[in-house]
Amino acid sequence: LRVKGRFFNISIINVHSPHSGSEDDEKDAFYEQLNWTYNSCPKHDVKIVIGDFNAQVGQEEEFRPVIGKFSAHVRTNENGLRLIDFATSKNMAVRSTCFQHNLRDKYTWRSPQGTESQIDHVVIDGRHFSDIIDVRTYRGANVDSDHYLVMVKMRQRLSLAKSVRYRRPPRLDLERLKLPEVASRYAHSLEAALPGEGELLEAPLEDCWRSVKAAITNAAESTIGFVERGRRNDWFDEECRAILEEKNAARRAMLQYNLRDYEEAYGQKRRQQHQLFRAKVRHQEELEFEDMEQLHRSNETRKFYKKLNGSRNGFTPRVEMCRDKNGAILTNEREVIDRWKQHFDEHLNGAEAEAGVQGGRREDFIGAAGEGEEPVPTMREVKDAIRKLKNNKAAGKDGIGAELIKTCLH
CATH class of the missing domain: 1.20.5 (Single alpha-helices involved in coiled-coils or other helix-helix interfaces)
Structure with a gap:
């Protein structure tokens, strides 16, 4: 997760390490993946690694510069040594063991036997060590897990740019046009709202379309209505x-x-x-x-x-990110757009497509020069083309579906 800051952006890496009984190969693979992910973050970002490391960090004197002196445990286990090695190699600090709290506010996990341990940790770049000013657990937060909620208090200036949340516009209930009485009401309402033929002929083309669009939209909203969004989780009573x-x-x-x-x-x-x-x-x-x-x-x-x-x-969230050629996740809107442009340039505008254009086949698509203008289509041809439009297709930017136009043909 990358958060936009005022002075530095923040890259947050969430992890779940293999438990202590796992094979060494599995642990090595985990830290290799973590190392690759860390290195793929932008160089000047504040990098924070959080999650379940399955690691008990102790209070040994030789590790104090990295782990502090307020861990819930006295000795470091094997997974804890791996965590300290990773933090040392990246010049990072384990901040979850640097603050003095009651012992019960340090434990992050409760075993089925009732014993408690501090195995969830927060690690941050040494350069931004002082940005985190407190780490503790909140045992009362019920997340239906054997882990407790860990709170991190951080001193950081975030960007003031507001993230505009996408709101899906309401959809017209075009299915109701299949009812004869609804279709008749819509046709009469549209006929009354449309400007006269003389008025349309005198006005500029863009103004004509705005008038027609407003008439269609208002008539549809007043006679057809919108699709009611169904509620999810109706079973929760x-x-x-x-x-x-x-x-x-x-x-x-x-x-x-x-x-x-x-x-x-x-x-x-x-x-x-x-x-x-x-x-x-x-x-x-x-x-x-x-x-x-x-x-x-x-x-x-x-x-x-x-x-x-x-x-x-089921529910499918909107995906607004992608990966670059090296597999790194891109979240910035401009970078995502540039990546898609690069992808289509390589696959659709590559050497093969360029050779086709240079080979002289462009006339197959745009017609040979000198043929003259096409004749203006007749009213009958326009009506036939409208009747051939398929129903249940997504409307364009104006939000007017084919059904709204086909219903009014005589």
């Missing part, structure tokens, strides 16, 4: 909310008293919560399957496959 609150209360009691009875009570509430959530999800899936079966029976093929793909793929 008051029963789910109640069992979740009971589980959280049991967890707080377990952390406060640290007794076996409270631990067993929390485990029981956690199992009940998971069982209830799974049952609710299964019931919701059964309802969706019934809807898909009904669509299949009524021969609504497009709606059927749309619902099927939605249930199969």
Whole structure:
């Protein structure tokens, strides 16, 4: 993750190291990958490595310049030595063991047997050592994990540039145009809103199109309406909310008293919560399957496959990054655009495409010179072309789908 700062950008690397019982080859491969990722970050960025290192860092005197003196453990284990070696080789510091807190606020992981360890760490460039001013755990934050939430307090000036969140514009419910009464209302509303033929002929072409576009858009919004966005997680109801609150209360009691009875009570509430959530999800899936079966029976093929793909793929986030030729992740918008330009230049505008243009085949696409202008299409040809437009296709920048124009043809 790369965060834009006012003076320095911040590259944050999240890791999950193999546990202590893993083979040495697996650990070596992990640190080789971490070393490659670190080196691929921009040179002048503030580099921070965070995550589960499965490493216990001790309080040995010889490691003090790298680890400080306030670790939760006295001796460093093998994974801890690997972490210290990596930090030393990169001139970094382990800041999670540099601040004096109560022992319970240093532990980051609780084993199934009830023992606790400090195995999640925060490592930062030695040059920016003082940017991190505190690291501690918050045991009360329930993340449904055997790890505790680690808080890092950092002194850094971030960029004031606001990130504009993309908001999908509402879509017109074009399916309603299949209803005769809706199509009739839309046609009459559009006919009343369109400017006269004489007015259109006298105005510039761009002004004509703006008038027609406004008439189509206003008529469609007033008579057709927009598609209602379905809510996700409809299965989460008051029963789910109640069992979740009971589980959280049991967890707080377990952390406060640290007794076996409270631990067993929390485990029981956690199992009940998971069982209830799974049952609710299964019931919701059964309802969706019934809807898909009904669509299949009524021969609504497009709606059927749309619902099927939605249930199969689930939520798909927007991807606004890519990799360069060397595999490094690009997040800057300008760099991503340049990378795509480079990709298409190499694959579509390469030597083979250039040879085709130089070979004299350009006339196949744009016509030979001297043929003269094409005749103006007749009204019948225009109507035939509009009727041949396919339905259910994405609208252009103006947001006007083919159905909105085809419905008004006489």
